[in-house]
Amino acid sequence: MDFQVYDVAIVPIIVALVEFCKRIGVGPRLLPLISLAFGIAAGMIYIAPHDYPQAIFVGVVMGLAACGLWSGTKNLAQN
Template identity: 35%
Template sequence: MINFQDIGLMSAVVMGLSQVAKELGVKVKLIPLLNLILGIIAGILYVSPGNFKFGILSGITIGLSASGFYSGVKNVRQAFRG
């Protein structure tokens, strides 16, 4: 059974971790890849620890969602700054 709350929660956690990594000096161009890797790890370990394939699929969803949130927030922030 898919628990969308876990996927949403992990997307926010991955996005937060990627912001921390960015502050620590990780290049901005590597953030989407980092989101995907962290998402897959979260999917396997937290969302679906008993089903490896579903964990990977959930992790990809988490990583791509976190990247989309990051990109969207960045674009909105740039629009307001001019």
């Protein structure tokens, strides 16, 4: 697994894309799935384009991290 430190920078990009989807009117129930989809897409396109199991695993991790970062930031802003 050749996961570089700067690959973690994809997580805030996923957060930004999910926020964009939210602002264009996507329902809040779909946002976690969109986060996972963006994570898996980034894994397959950027992280491991020739190793699909690794790409899916890393993509799910990035999508869940982005979803948690987005949710945590939202909860912090509301309090």
